Amino acid sequence: xxxxxxxxxxxxxxxxxxxxxxxxxxxxxxxxxxxxxxxxxxxxxxxxxxxxxxxxxxxxxxxxxxxxxxxxxxxxxxxxxxxxxxxxxxxxxxxxxxxxxxxxxxxxxxxxxxxxxxxxxxxxxxxxxxxxxxxxxxxxxxxxxxxxxxxxxxxxxxxxxxxxxxxxxxxxxxxxxxxxxxxxxxxxxxxxxxxxxxxxxxxxxxxxxxxxxxxxxxxxxxxxxxxxxxxxxxxxxxxxxxxxxxxxxxxxxxxxxxxxxxxxxxxxxxxxxxxxxxxxxx
Numbered sequence: 160x161x162x163x164x165x166x167x168x169x170x171x172x173x174x175x176x177x178x179x180x181x182x183x184x185x186x187x188x189x190x191x192x193x194x195x196x197x198x199x200x201x202x203x204x205x206x207x208x209x210x211x212x213x214x215x216x217x218x219x220x221x222x223x224x225x226x227x228x229x230x231x232x233x234x235x236x237x238x239x240x241x242x243x244x245x246x247x248x249x250x251x252x253x254x255x256x257x258x259x260x261x262x263x264x265x266x267x268x269x270x271x272x273x274x275x276x277x278x279x280x281x282x283x284x285x286x287x288x289x290x291x292x293x294x295x296x297x298x299x300x301x302x303x304x305x306x307x308x309x310x311x312x313x314x315x316x317x318x319x320x321x322x323x324x325x326x327x328x329x330x331x332x333x334x335x336x337x338x339x340x341x342x343x344x345x346x347x348x349x350x351x352x353x354x355x356x357x358x359x360x361x362x363x364x365x366x367x368x369x370x371x372x373x374x375x376x377x378x379x380x381x382x383x384x385x386x387x388x389x390x391x392x393x394x395x396x397x398x399x400x401x402x403x404x405x406x407x408x409x410x411x412x413x414x415x416x417x418x419x420x421x422x423x424x425x426x427x428x429x430x431x432x433x434x435x436x437x438x439x440x441x
Contacts, residue, residue, distance in 0.1 A: 252330060288356055312352065323341075343364060
C-alpha cells in the first residue's frame with residue numbers, strides 16, 4: 160500500500176506543466192527570494208562556488224546559477240587520448256555490458272536500448288550496433304555542475320529528440336517504476352569516432368525546465384516538434400567541448416560500441432567528475 164501511495168505521489172508532482180512553470184520561474188530576474196534560495200541550495204547540496212565562473216554583479220536568475228560554468232582549470236581532462244571521459248559530474252548509477260539489447264535501470268529492472276533511443280524494430284538500428292558494448296548511467300544531483308560535454312572526439316552523425324513524461328530519476332524512484340528512462344522526454348546523439356560508435360543520451364526529469372544542446376537548436380519541454388536529424392555532413396566534435404545543458408538536473412547515459420574498449424570508471428554508487436576516464440581503448 161505504501162509503495163502504491165509513493166508512486167501516486169511521484170506521478171502527481173511530475174507533470175510537464177509543473178516543470179515548465181518551474182523552468183519559467185527559474186528564468187526570472189534576481190530577487191531577494193531567489194538570493195535566499197541560492198544560499199539555501201549552496202549549503203544544502205554542497206555547491207562549490209569557488210570553481211564557478213560568477214558574472215560581474217552575480218547571477219541574474221536562479222537558472223543562471225544552476226547552469227553556471229566552471230573555471231577553465233576546474234575539470235582537467237584525462238591526459239590519455241585513448242580514453243573516453245565522463246561527460247559530466249554526478250554519481251555512477253548503473254553500468255555494465257549491453258546484452259541482447261538490454262540495460263539495467265536499477266537492480267533487477269531492465270529496459271530495452273531501442274526504446275531508449277526511440278527506434279522502431281524494423282531495419283538496422285543504432286541499438287543493434289551497440290550490442291555487446293558498454294553503458295554507463297550518471298545521475299546528476301541538484302548540487303552538481305549541470306553542463307554536459309563530449310566524451311570523445313569524432314562526428315555527430317544523428318540527433319533524436321524523443322517525447323515523453325518527466326518522472327523523477329532519483330535513485331529512490333528508479334526502484335519503483337519500470338522504463339523510466341524510456342518513458343521520459345530525452346535527447347540522444349550518436350557520435351562516430353572512426354574506431355567505435357558512442358551514444359550520449361540526456362534524460363529529462365521532474366522540474367527539468369529544459370534540455371538544450373550547445374551545437375543544435377533542439378530544446379526539450381517546449382512546443383517545438385520532436386524528431387530526428389541525420390546529418391549528411393556529420394558535425395565535428397571535440398572531446399571536452401560542451402554538448403548540452405540541463406536547466407535543472409537529471410541523468411546522462413553513455414553508450415559505447417565494443418570497439419576494443421574496456422571500462423575504467425569507478426563503481427556503482429561512486430562520485431564521478433567531468434573529464435575523468437570512463438572507458439579506455441585497448
